[in-house]
Amino acid sequence: MAETQTSRSHWGSRIGFILAAAGSAVGLGNIWRFPYMAGENGGSIFILLYLACILFLGLPIIVAEVMLGKASQSNPVGAFKALDGPRSPWQVVGFMGVLAAFVILSFYSVVAGWCIGFIYKSVTGVFQPGHSAEEVAAIFGEMVGSVRTQGLCHGLFMILTVGIVLAGVRRGLERWTEILMPVLIILLLLLVGYGLTRPGAMAGLEFMLKPDPSKLTGRTVLDAMGQCFFSLSLGMGAMLTYGSYMRREDRAVGSSFWVVVMDTGIALLAGFAVFPMVFAFGQQPDAGPGLVFKTMPAAFLQMPGGTWVALAFFILLLFAALTSAISLLEVVTAYFIDEFGMSRRTAAVMFGAICFLMGMGCVYGDGYLGFLDNLQGNFLLPVGALFISLFAGWKLDRQIAQVEFEGQWYGVAFGAWRWCIRIAAPLLVLLVILNAWGLFDRLFQG
Ligand code: TRP
Numbered sequence: 001m002a003e004t005q006t007s008r009s010h011w012g013s014r015i016g017f018i019l020a021a022a023g024s025a026v027g028l029g030n031i032w033r034f035p036y037m038a039g040e041n042g043g044s045i046f047i048l049l050y051l052a053c054i055l056f057l058g059l060p061i062i063v064a065e066v067m068l069g070k071a072s073q074s075n076p077v078g079a080f081k082a083l084d085g086p087r088s089p090w091q092v093v094g095f096m097g098v099l100a101a102f103v104i105l106s107f108y109s110v111v112a113g114w115c116i117g118f119i120y121k122s123v124t125g126v127f128q129p130g131h132s133a134e135e136v137a138a139i140f141g142e143m144v145g146s147v148r149t150q151g152l153c154h155g156l157f158m159i160l161t162v163g164i165v166l167a168g169v170r171r172g173l174e175r176w177t178e179i180l181m182p183v184l185i186i187l188l189l190l191l192v193g194y195g196l197t198r199p200g201a202m203a204g205l206e207f208m209l210k211p212d213p214s215k216l217t218g219r220t221v222l223d224a225m226g227q228c229f230f231s232l233s234l235g236m237g238a239m240l241t242y243g244s245y246m247r248r249e250d251r252a253v254g255s256s257f258w259v260v261v262m263d264t265g266i267a268l269l270a271g272f273a274v275f276p277m278v279f280a281f282g283q284q285p286d287a288g289p290g291l292v293f294k295t296m297p298a299a300f301l302q303m304p305g306g307t308w309v310a311l312a313f314f315i316l317l318l319f320a321a322l323t324s325a326i327s328l329l330e331v332v333t334a335y336f337i338d339e340f341g342m343s344r345r346t347a348a349v350m351f352g353a354i355c356f357l358m359g360m361g362c363v364y365g366d367g368y369l370g371f372l373d374n375l376q377g378n379f380l381l382p383v384g385a386l387f388i389s390l391f392a393g394w395k396l397d398r399q400i401a402q403v404e405f406e407g408q409w410y411g412v413a414f415g416a417w418r419w420c421i422r423i424a425a426p427l428l429v430l431l432v433i434l435n436a437w438g439l440f441d442r443l444f445q446g
Pocket of ligand 1: 024025026027028029030104229230231232233234235236238324325327328
């Protein structure tokens with residue numbers, strides 16, 4: 001009995017990290033943001049760059065973050081103090097992470113609110129079988145045009161997030177990830193199949209697979225990089241915080257690898273589900289943040305039992321968004337509990353309320369959501385990731401990093417990681433940021 005218990009708890013612990021981390025990573029970023037970013041950036045070329053970023057930045061940096069958390073057993077600010085001394089200037093990286101969490105959560109909740117709105121519309125019969133793409137787009141437009149509806153849904157989502165962080169039922173929720181993530185994957189596969197069999201769908205496939213080099217700009221590269229960090233929850237200490245709950249005998253590398261595989265796989269599935277439908281239904285791939293909310297329901301409502309499919313899809317998406325949002329609120333609450341001795345209750349309620357108010361800006365102002373999204377994706381997360389890789393590569397004790405690689409391919413993997421994290425990743429991120437700020441334009445124009 002005792003033995004079963006230890007072996008079960010061991011398994012439970014490793015899978016516990018993977019579920020929490022995958023729950024954080026898989027969310028609106030995969031299903032809402034990835035297709036809309038790819039659609040705005042020429043499709044295939046963006047997807048290629050995104051995959052390159054995952055390989056050379058996402059993979060090494062997620063390992064670095066988890067490693068820093070595990071080694072320090074602390075929140076993002078405390079981690080740098082624990083590893084580099086109480087007056088370490090690297091703490092600033094942690095502060096930036098906490099700031100990024102505020103920014104992300106405030107608009108994330110607005111978009112997640114759209115899911116709640118659409119769940120309501122599926123149940124109350126606003127969505128009718130046979131609705132055309134134009135009718136669905138009009139329903140979406142009406143929702144985001146209404147301060148009341150949007151504010152209400154955004155508020156509801158924030159209450160749910162705060163409630164879960166408060167009730168401490170996170171663990172229970174993570175178990176659901178085990179069940180609902182496969183369901184989400186199956187539903188996406190069905191949608192891919194449905195989309196690909198529509199007349200005109202091949203144009204969507206071509207859009208995703210045939211690179212058009214004329215679409216390659218500095219901006220595309222920056223967007224792909226930001227999407228890589230956003231989707232993997234990197235650059236602000238969320239993965240660091242989850243790594244800090246990891247047991248000593250578990251390895252950062254293997255677990256992180258699976259999280260990356262799952263996250264990237266689900267993003268690609270979402271792309272293969274969305275773009276064939278976009279082209280089959282004669283819509284524009286560069287429709288912006290509303291893309292998935294306009295395309296998906298339009299496709300569902302052509303299917304038999306479509307309102308149910310819509311309902312299932314938005315419930316699954318809402319769930320995926322919740323497990324991501326709690327990871328954002330968790331970073332902020334953990335920080336204020338650890339560093340200021342605040343109670344969990346005060347911290348969660350207070351910061352939930354602040355994010356709600358900040359998010360209301362997106363409900364009132366048109367361009368504000370895009371502004372916050374740009375701020376985090378093109379600035380806060382890349383800069384955070386840059387410093388995290390510098391710290392893990394140049395400051396962190398080599399031995400601490402090395403043990404995480406024990407196992408198969410030990411030497412090769414460690415060598416490759418170290419080269420990436422010390423040289424390739426910081427250099428790449430820096431160049432992309434400088435380029436986006438126009439440095440090279442000025443240099444080359446003389
Ligand atoms: N990765 C999540 C998604 O794809 C969003 C998210 C959760 C996040 N926590 C984060 C993004 C921390 C950046 C940092 O939907």
